[in-house]
Amino acid sequence: MMxxxxxYSYTGIFDTPDQIMHAAEKAVETGYTKYDVNTPYPLHxxxxxxxxxxxxxxxxxxxxxxxxxxxxxxxxxWMSAIDYPIVIGGKPLFSFPAYVPIIFEVTVLSAAIMTVVxxxxxxxxxxxxxxPLHGTEYMKKVSADKYxxxxxxxxxxxxxxxxxxxxxxxxxxxxxxxxWDEEEISHKNKILEPKFIMFLIVVAxxxxxxxxxxxxKLMYMVPFDWMMNQPKLxxxxxxxxxxxxxxMRQPVAGTIARGSMVYQFKxxxxxxxxxxxxxxxxxxxxxxxxxxxxxxxxxPCHGYNADGVSRLRGQFPNxxxxxxxxxxxxxxxxxxxxxxxxxxxxxxxxxxxxxxxxWAVINYLRALxxxxxxxxxDVQ
Amino acid sequence: xxxxDYTQELSVIEGKPPLRVLDDLISKPIDAKPTRKFFIALTIxxxxxxxxxxxxxxxxxxxxxxxxxxxPVGWAFDIxxxxxxxxIGHAGTLISAILFLLRQKWRTGIARFAEGxxxxxxxxxxxxxxxxxxxxxxxxxxxxxxxxxxxxxxFDSPLLWxxxxxxTYFIVSLIFWYVGLIPDxxxxxxxxxxxxxxxTYSIFGLGWRFSNKHWQHYEMVYLILAGFATPLVLSVHxxxxxxxxxxxxxxxxxxxxxxxxxxxxxxxxxxMVQNVLIIVxxxxxxxxxxxxxxxxxxxxxxxxxxxMVGYAYAMEFxxxxxxxxxxxxxxxxxxxxxxxxxxxxxxxxxxxxxxQLFWSKKIRRTIPVMFVIAIFVNxxxxxxxxxxxxxxxxxxxxxxxxxxxxxxxxxxxxxIGSFGFFFTWLLLFTxxxxxxxxxxxxxxxxxxxxxxxxx
Numbered sequence: 001m002m003x004x005x006x007x008y009s010y011t012g013i014f015d016t017p018d019q020i021m022h023a024a025e026k027a028v029e030t031g032y033t034k035y036d037v038n039t040p041y042p043l044h045x046x047x048x049x050x051x052x053x054x055x056x057x058x059x060x061x062x063x064x065x066x067x068x069x070x071x072x073x074x075x076x077x078w079m080s081a082i083d084y085p086i087v088i089g090g091k092p093l094f095s096f097p098a099y100v101p102i103i104f105e106v107t108v109l110s111a112a113i114m115t116v117v118x119x120x121x122x123x124x125x126x127x128x129x130x131x132p133l134h135g136t137e138y139m140k141k142v143s144a145d146k147y148x149x150x151x152x153x154x155x156x157x158x159x160x161x162x163x164x165x166x167x168x169x170x171x172x173x174x175x176x177x178x179x180w181d182e183e184e185i186s187h188k189n190k191i192l193e194p195k196f197i198m199f200l201i202v203v204a205x206x207x208x209x210x211x212x213x214x215x216x217k218l219m220y221m222v223p224f225d226w227m228m229n230q231p232k233l234x235x236x237x238x239x240x241x242x243x244x245x246x247x248m249r250q251p252v253a254g255t256i257a258r259g260s261m262v263y264q265f266k267x268x269x270x271x272x273x274x275x276x277x278x279x280x281x282x283x284x285x286x287x288x289x290x291x292x293x294x295x296x297x298x299x300p301c302h303g304y305n306a307d308g309v310s311r312l313r314g315q316f317p318n319x320x321x322x323x324x325x326x327x328x329x330x331x332x333x334x335x336x337x338x339x340x341x342x343x344x345x346x347x348x349x350x351x352x353x354x355x356x357x358x359w360a361v362i363n364y365l366r367a368l369x370x371x372x373x374x375x376x377x378d379v380q
Numbered sequence: 381x382x383x384x385d386y387t388q389e390l391s392v393i394e395g396k397p398p399l400r401v402l403d404d405l406i407s408k409p410i411d412a413k414p415t416r417k418f419f420i421a422l423t424i425x426x427x428x429x430x431x432x433x434x435x436x437x438x439x440x441x442x443x444x445x446x447x448x449x450x451x452p453v454g455w456a457f458d459i460x461x462x463x464x465x466x467x468i469g470h471a472g473t474l475i476s477a478i479l480f481l482l483r484q485k486w487r488t489g490i491a492r493f494a495e496g497x498x499x500x501x502x503x504x505x506x507x508x509x510x511x512x513x514x515x516x517x518x519x520x521x522x523x524x525x526x527x528x529x530x531x532x533x534x535f536d537s538p539l540l541w542x543x544x545x546x547x548t549y550f551i552v553s554l555i556f557w558y559v560g561l562i563p564d565x566x567x568x569x570x571x572x573x574x575x576x577x578x579x580t581y582s583i584f585g586l587g588w589r590f591s592n593k594h595w596q597h598y599e600m601v602y603l604i605l606a607g608f609a610t611p612l613v614l615s616v617h618x619x620x621x622x623x624x625x626x627x628x629x630x631x632x633x634x635x636x637x638x639x640x641x642x643x644x645x646x647x648x649x650x651x652m653v654q655n656v657l658i659i660v661x662x663x664x665x666x667x668x669x670x671x672x673x674x675x676x677x678x679x680x681x682x683x684x685x686x687x688m689v690g691y692a693y694a695m696e697f698x699x700x701x702x703x704x705x706x707x708x709x710x711x712x713x714x715x716x717x718x719x720x721x722x723x724x725x726x727x728x729x730x731x732x733x734x735x736q737l738f739w740s741k742k743i744r745r746t747i748p749v750m751f752v753i754a755i756f757v758n759x760x761x762x763x764x765x766x767x768x769x770x771x772x773x774x775x776x777x778x779x780x781x782x783x784x785x786x787x788x789x790x791x792x793x794x795x796i797g798s799f800g801f802f803f804t805w806l807l808l809f810t811x812x813x814x815x816x817x818x819x820x821x822x823x824x825x826x827x828x829x830x831x832x833x834x835x
Contacts, residue, residue: 017830024592040399040567041823042595045830050592055600061608079524079532088536101541101619105548108608112552116559119601120586124594127586134587142590143570145399145822223440224517 005179008132009035009152010163012172013141017043020147023170024049027149030166034155038133038142057123061115068110072103132180150178261355269337276333280359282366290364293357297349298365306368317345322365323372332362397668399822406816407568409664414811417663425803432797435790436511444514446790453773453785458512459623460765461798464648465505466546466620467641467761468802470613471649472498473553476560477609480602486677488824489669492817493660494653495557500805501652502550504798509542511794538622545619552612556605559598562588563819617645624768630711631772634699640692647685647731648761651754654678656806658751660815669816672745679744682757686735689764693732707777719784720771723763730760 014020017039024037028051037050047054080086081093091098120126133139133150142148149172151163160177167175190196222229233239239247251257265272280286295304303309306322327335339358342348353361370378397405414422438446449456472494479487510516522543524533533540565585572578588594621641624632654675661670700712715724734756737743744750770785809815822828 017828021830037592038590039592039595040590041563041819041828042599043592043830046592047596052593052596055597057597057600058604061604075524076535080535084531086534088534091536095536098536101538101615101622102535102544104611104615105541105544108612109548109551112555112605112608115601115604116555119597120562123597126588127583129582129587131587131589133589139589140570143567144403223443223515 007153007160008178008180009150010160010167011136011138011148011150011174011176011178012167012170013138013174013176014147014149014172017147019171020149021045021049023149023167023172026166026170027151031157032151032155034152034158036150036152038139038148038150040143040145040147043147057115057119060118061111064114065107065111068107069103071110072106073099076102130181132178135181136176136178138176138178263340263350265337266341269334269341269343272337273331273334276331276336278332278336278359278362280356280363282363286360286363287367289357290360290362290367293353294361294364297352298361301346305372306365307372319346323369328369328373332359332366335362335365397825399825399828402669402821402825403567403571403818405665405669406814406818406821407571409810410568410812410814411572418807418811422804422807425800425807428796428800429804430797430800431793432801435793435797438790439511439514439794440516444512446788448785448787448791450783450785452776452778452781452783453770455512455769455773456785457766457787457791457795458508460762460769461795462505462508462512463620463641463765463769464762465501465508465798465802466549467617467645467648467765468652469498469501469505469549469553469649470617470642470645471653472496472501473549473556473609473613474646474649475653476556477606477613480606481610484677485824486671486674488820489666489671489674489816490653490657490678491820492557492560493657493815495553495560496809496813496815497649497653497656497806498553499550499557500802500809501649502546502553503805504802506546506550507798507801509546538619538626541619542623545616549612549616552605552609556609559601559605560817560820561813562586563590563598564814564817566590567818568814614642617641629772629776630705630707631696631700631715631768634696636692636695636699640689640696643685643688643692644731644761644764647682647689647735648758650678650682650685651757651761654682654754655751655758658747660810664810664815666816669821672747675747675750676741676744679738679750679753682735682754683738686731686738686757690732693728711772711775714775715767715771718771718775720767720774723767724771727760727763727767730756731764734760 012023014023020037020039021043024046027035028049037046039046076099077094085093087093138148138150149167151158151166164175218224219226220228233247235248237247238245242249256262265275294306298306300312301310301316301319302322303311308319308321310316310318312318336358338346339353339361340348340350349358447457449458475487475494476491476498480491510519513519521527522533522540524535562585565581566588569578569581569585572581618638618641621637625634625637627633657670658675661667697712700708703709715721734753737749737753743753774784775782
């Protein structure tokens with residue numbers, strides 16, 4: 001009718017479902033292929049009348065459902081039996097019956113999501129709010145209570161006069177041409193519109209603001225602060241309860257806590273060698289404790305066998321072997337003095353090893369020494 | 381009214397209203413300005429909701445110690461509420477999916493609303509597992525994501541199955557609901573003249589254009605979703621029941637739990653849907669869409685599931701005796717006559733006795749009576765979960781650790797608040813979205829389908 005406008009389709013409106021069924025059948029008979037029937041709700045038998053192929057979405061559901069099943073099964077198997085195997089309740093690492101519920105749930109979830117996503121976005125190519133049928137009187141009617149047919153201008157058999165005549169022949173009550181809107185044809189790039197860019201900026205600011213707040217502020221506030229704030233005294237804190245204002249207390253005057261004996265031979269290793277007696281008898285437990293502590297604190301320099309094979313690769317001077325006659329002939333107390341105070345480049349181990357642990361290490365060292373210098377009688 | 385001919389299929393929609401009138405009626409609450417009644421209702425539910433907010437604030441700030449939970453009763457109001465609300469949700473999926481597969485046309489008038497209730501009920505239910513861990517912002521640990529501890533979740537645990545079941549249930553229900561809403565959004569988009577509404581409906585309607593090439597796939601997808609939702613709804617409460625049945629606490633370790641829980645869920649769900657729909661049909665004048673016949677059918681389902689629940693109670697007792705286990709016998713005798721006997725008898729009278737009144741057709745069709753019965757059912761079903769959880773935990777294997785549970789004021793705030801949360805969502809839903817599916821209802825009006833006379 002008007003120049004400059006591009007025709008999209010001719011539409012006809014019908015009042016009853018029977019009429020639209022008839023019109024659809026006739027449209028197929030006439031040989032139109034690019035046409036559509038719009039009804040406010042699905043009509044039974046319309047797919048047959050329009051000769052539509054059965055929906056393939058069932059296969060989509062099948063494929064994605066089974067992929068979900070398989071992916072979940074493999075994931076759970078890898079997580080529980082391969083990557084971090086833990087025995088739970090004495091069950092096998094891969095205990096399939098326990099996995100059935102989750103596998104089932106993920107199957108349903110992936111099938112449901114993917115079927116709907118494929119339908120809306122791939123089969124229907126939605127969202128599409130710029131379709132020429134939108135915003136027309138025709139759409140208003142077929143969305144409420146009328147039934148409509150729309151024969152498109154790009155149909156190979158399309159001919160304005162013939163289509164009008166066809167719609168009249170099936171008794172359409174209103175025959176209206178639908179044109180493309182200017183905006184719909186021009187395909188302007190809407191991504192660069194200032195409104196959309198503003199929207200993106202606002203989203204970016206809010207997202208980064210919330211993220212910054214959550215990680216840098218919120219996590220230091222009660223109750224999100226991992227129980228940092230507790231009604232108790234930490235070391236070095238003031239306390240109004242005590243007269244001296246200290247939170248930490250001194251031992252009662254004239255007493256010593258168990259295991260906190262004062263070392264009395266500071267700077268007198270030889271005296272210690274004479275006076276100090278090993279109070280820990282050699283036993284399996286003592287040797288085991290000694291081995292653990294020796295391996296942790298002594299072996300990095302002295303070697304696991306106390307033979308001076310250091311693991312420090314020359315970064316620290318190698319100590320001499322502890323199998324020398326000098327050390328073998330030292331009394332336990334003399335060795336105790338070295339461990340406690342250090343010697344030459346060796347530092348003090350008083351803060352790492354308690355009294356008992358030092359004696360246990362010495363017991364273990366004696367065992368090592370004896371292993372390299374066994375007497376004839378030991379073999380018997 | 382009393383002479384219903386059961387040989388004929390009843391029309392779902394009473395009378396033969398013009399389709400446009402249906403549109404007008406259904407979209408009226410959305411188009412009209414909120415009335416005073418609505419604001420009063422919103423104020424009440426909002427006040428209840430604020431109780432929840434305060435209760436949760438106290439819980440998060442001071443910790444779970446604000447609740448009455450103790451050792452051995454580590455689960456009490458929190459998990460009772462969780463199971464109760466998940467159960468409420470089940471009616472919606474049953475109506476929208478199972479009744480759809482069974483071609484029960486009477487569901488069309490109530491399906492949308494019931495699905496909405498499902499979603500809000502699952503949201504309410506989802507609160508409780510989150511808050512009962514004490515630090516809900518760490519709930520991401522429940523999902524198997526690659527983390528700095530390089531350890532994975534325990535796939536053998538029913539509690540983890542629960543995470544997957546409930547979150548899947550919520551997502552699939554939401555998808556099902558939204559797919560049903562798309563054509564209605566498009567109808568609303570074409571109806572409205574308000575610019576903001578038009579943009580909103582256009583966004584959510586995705587540009588739906590009622591094409592029959594689309595309807596064909598759409599119906600297929602609806603069928604597929606219904607097919608998936610059916611086993612899903614059965615699985616969700618089954619898995620919830622595993623939370624109990626897989627453990628070895630006396631009174632919990634029973635194979636009857638899955639069917640028993642599913643029946644109970646449908647039972648309480650229908651009671652809640654019926655209660656709310658009676659109010660909705662009155663306020664919005666939907667008497668011809670949500671008909672008395674529909675309500676009667678719901679009452680019949682309540683009668684059926686209520687009897688199943690009653691059977692399960694009896695069977696639990698029988699099995700306890702039949703098993704010959706002294707501790708199991710003690711547990712059930714203790715339920716009926718122990719410290720929580722009052723809760724047990726509330727449960728029995730509400731769940732087993734009151735629905736039996738629905739054998740009478742007159743009661744099934746009298747709205748005030750069925751409303752009261754449904755309220756009783758909801759009370760009874762809440763107490764059922766309370767009895768199962770608290771009576772079993774408070775009297776476990778070790779008498780030296782026996783301890784009774786007494787709820788605190790925070791427990792009650794959260795319980796009442798959960799109703800506020802649910803009903804606030806529901807009220808906003810009635811003003812924001814069509815509470816009856818326009819497209820589905822139109823398709824079931826007499827004469828709306830082709831007569832196929834020339835075939």
